[in-house]
Amino acid sequence: MTTAQPPETEEPDSEEPGAEEPGTDEPGTVRPGGRTARVRAAVLRAAGDALAEHGFAQLDLADIARRAGVGKTTVYRRWGTVTGLLADLLADMARTSPRTETGSLLGDLEANARLVRRTLADPRQGRLFRAVIAAATCDERTAAALHRFYESRIAEWEPCARQAVERGELPQGTDTHEVIRAVSAPLYYRLLATGAPLDEESAHRAAQAAYAAACAGAYVREHTGVYEAQG
Amino acid sequence: MTTAQPPETEEPDSEEPGAEEPGTDEPGTVRPGGRTARVRAAVLRAAGDALAEHGFAQLDLADIARRAGVGKTTVYRRWGTVTGLLADLLADMARTSPRTETGSLLGDLEANARLVRRTLADPRQGRLFRAVIAAATCDERTAAALHRFYESRIAEWEPCARQAVERGELPQGTDTHEVIRAVSAPLYYRLLATGAPLDEESAHRAAQAAYAAACAGAYVREHTGVYEAQG
DNA sequence: GTACTAACGGAACTACGGTTCCATTAAGAC
DNA sequence: GTCTTAATGGAACCGTAGTTCCGTTAGTAC
Numbered sequence: 285m286t287t288a289q290p291p292e293t294e295e296p297d298s299e300e301p302g303a304e305e306p307g308t309d310e311p312g313t314v315r316p317g318g319r320t321a322r323v324r325a326a327v328l329r330a331a332g333d334a335l336a337e338h339g340f341a342q343l344d345l346a347d348i349a350r351r352a353g354v355g356k357t358t359v360y361r362r363w364g365t366v367t368g369l370l371a372d373l374l375a376d377m378a379r380t381s382p383r384t385e386t387g388s389l390l391g392d393l394e395a396n397a398r399l400v401r402r403t404l405a406d407p408r409q410g411r412l413f414r415a416v417i418a419a420a421t422c423d424e425r426t427a428a429a430l431h432r433f434y435e436s437r438i439a440e441w442e443p444c445a446r447q448a449v450e451r452g453e454l455p456q457g458t459d460t461h462e463v464i465r466a467v468s469a470p471l472y473y474r475l476l477a478t479g480a481p482l483d484e485e486s487a488h489r490a491a492q493a494a495y496a497a498a499c500a501g502a503y504v505r506e507h508t509g510v511y512e513a514q515g
Numbered sequence: 516m517t518t519a520q521p522p523e524t525e526e527p528d529s530e531e532p533g534a535e536e537p538g539t540d541e542p543g544t545v546r547p548g549g550r551t552a553r554v555r556a557a558v559l560r561a562a563g564d565a566l567a568e569h570g571f572a573q574l575d576l577a578d579i580a581r582r583a584g585v586g587k588t589t590v591y592r593r594w595g596t597v598t599g600l601l602a603d604l605l606a607d608m609a610r611t612s613p614r615t616e617t618g619s620l621l622g623d624l625e626a627n628a629r630l631v632r633r634t635l636a637d638p639r640q641g642r643l644f645r646a647v648i649a650a651a652t653c654d655e656r657t658a659a660a661l662h663r664f665y666e667s668r669i670a671e672w673e674p675c676a677r678q679a680v681e682r683g684e685l686p687q688g689t690d691t692h693e694v695i696r697a698v699s700a701p702l703y704y705r706l707l708a709t710g711a712p713l714d715e716e717s718a719h720r721a722a723q724a725a726y727a728a729a730c731a732g733a734y735v736r737e738h739t740g741v742y743e744a745q746g
Numbered sequence: 747g748t749a750c751t752a753a754c755g756g757a758a759c760t761a762c763g764g765t766t767c768c769a770t771t772a773a774g775a776c
Numbered sequence: 777g778t779c780t781t782a783a784t785g786g787a788a789c790c791g792t793a794g795t796t797c798c799g800t801t802a803g804t805a806c
Contacts, residue, residue: 315773315782323784341572341598341653344763355785360764362783367572417707418649422572431710438709465709466701466724472708473700476648478669479662480696489733493697496731497724506716546752546803554754575793586755591794593753 311361326352327359328373335370336408340415345369367423370416374429378436385444389453389498392444393491397467401487404475410482414475438464445498455501462503466494542592557583558590559604566601567639571646576600598654601647605660609667616675620684620729623675624722628698632718635706641713645706669695676729686732693734697725 312320330351334343343366349356363369384395403409420427438461445460454463470490474480497503543551561582565574574597580587594600615626634640651658669692676691685694701721705711728734 311783317773319772320783339653340649346763349785356763357765357786358784365764414652418571418652421645421649421707422570427710430708434709462720465704465711468708469700469704470697472704473696476652476707477661477699477703478665478696479658485737488737489693492731493724493728493733496733497727500723500727500731502720502724502727506719542753548803550802551753577793580755587793588756588795589754596794 323352323354323358324362327354327362327369328376331369331373332408332412335415336411339411340366340370340418343415365423367419367426370419371423371426371429374416374426374433378429378433383440389444389448390491390495392441393463393467393495394488396441396464397471397487397491397494398484400468400471401482401484401490404471405482410475417476448498454498455504457504458498458501459503459505463494463498466497466503467491554583554585554589555593558585558594558600559607562600562604563639563643566646567642570642571597571601571649574646596654598650598657601650602654602657602660605647605657605664609660609664614671620675620679621722621726623672624694624698624726625719627672627695628702628718628722628725629715631699631702632713632715632721635702636713641706648707679729685729686735688735689729689732690734690736694725694729697728697734698722 312324327348330348333351334348338347345359345363345366346356348369349359352359359369363372383399384392386392386395404413416426416430420430441464442460445454445458445463448454449456449458449460454460467490470493471482471486474482474486480486543555558579561579564582565579576590576594576597577587579600580590583590590600594603614630615623617623617626635644647657647661651661672695673691676685676689676694679685680687680689680691685691698721701724702713702717705713705717711717
């Protein structure tokens with residue numbers, strides 16, 4: 285959100301074979317320094333603000349351009365659509381922040397639950413997440429960026445579950461990523477589906493439930509050997 | 516979705532005190548018979564189809580009117596906005612369908628998990644749910660309709676958990692609604708956030724995890740007496 | 747059956763999100 | 777410093793989602 289670097293680097297080369305000139309790049313790739321970088325940072329910042337205020341549907345790029353102090357032509361040229369901009373914003377949000385370590389699995393799960401709850405319950409962040417998730421339901425690129433975002437967040441916390449397996453606290457064969465996901469799931473379900481409050485107790489329950497289920501072997505990989513990989 | 520009856524009956528009388536004429540009702544309330552009912556049914560059906568095909572953002576009411584064989588003026592007059600129409604659609608979806616009863620809590624939770632998984636994994640239904648949830652992030656009325664929808668679905672399955680408490684299978688003081696919600700949560704988390712596949716194993720895990728957590732007392736109401744009610 | 751009018755629907759209209767054009771600014775190479 | 781041209785931004789433009797107008801259709805009362 286603060287600094288900026290080239291986005292959309294994972295573009296799969298070309299959508300249709302033999303389109304336009306082969307070497308033509310997106311704007312912003314040849315001279316990514318000074319102004320270009322400032323524009324990108326300002327626009328992503330403004331996009332986050334606008335999303336948090338209006339939500340996904342009521343959003344138009346002209347408003348974002350105005351907030352960013354940038355011409356709307358620039359925004360349309362660089363990102364094209366609201367969902368395209370959000371995909372870039374998600375890539376920017378995906379950079380990991382160091383997690384706390386409490387030494388015990390239950391303690392780490394509680395810490396994770398509190399962090400997720402606090403993020404989703406925060407007015408600005410909560411709206412931002414809801415908006416981004418809504419956008420992902422409308423656009424494949426945004427959805428892919430969202431999945432990468434959660435992959436990186438889950439991977440960041442997974443070691444605490446893996447260590448618990450290694451020291452015998454959780455059963456052998458436990459899908460450790462799934463343990464971490466289990467902490468977030470009930471909190472997101474409240475945020476998006478039921479609208480139940482995201483209070484401290486909901487976070488505590490989420491961590492306790494994930495821990496109890498993991499100990500009972502609910503996340504041990506079963507039958508098929510298909511789901512070995514992280515998935 | 517098939518039959519139709521007056522929607523928006525839970526309208527809180529008037530938004531602003533002293534607006535327009537006091538007795539003027541929404542169109543469709545004075546002569547709700549024949550044509551009006553057919554129009555409503557056709558439009559809701561078409562809205563579901565269009566949502567499943569295009570998603571929430573790419574939707575316009577003129578297209579829905581065309582599919583329904585109805586004038587677009589009528590759609591705008593009756594529902595006004597996409598989110599307003601979706602709120603009505605959700606009210607229509609909220610009517611409960613009888614659930615299966617297997618006699619054991621784990622069996623019922625498994626049945627619920629399979630039902631939810633099948634619904635969300637179905638191409639049409641899955642898109643429909645994602646679209647409706649996306650719409651709910653953008654509009655308060657739609658969000659309220661969505662919450663009512665899940666309230667009714669959860670309430671439909673809650674008895675199996677309550678009976679389990681009564682016969683001592685689950686601890687006294689367990690929040691039985693929360694047990695049911697715990698089954699859906701990981702499946703919705705996959706659908707909306709991580710994009711992980713909604714396969715049979717995910718449903719099995721969801722039920723197993725909810726059961727294990729409930730047995731371990733993770734859903735027992737704690738500390739504060741504030742959360743006695745269903746919430 | 748007739749009368750009354752709620753509700754519908756086609757067509758013209760409006761407003762605004764999104765695009766195109768081109769002059770201006772400044773990044774990067776030397 | 778100069779030169780080249782990538783990138784920006786204002787202004788005019790366009791297409792379509794959403795509105796208004798008003799004549800037509802058909803529920804409901806009698």
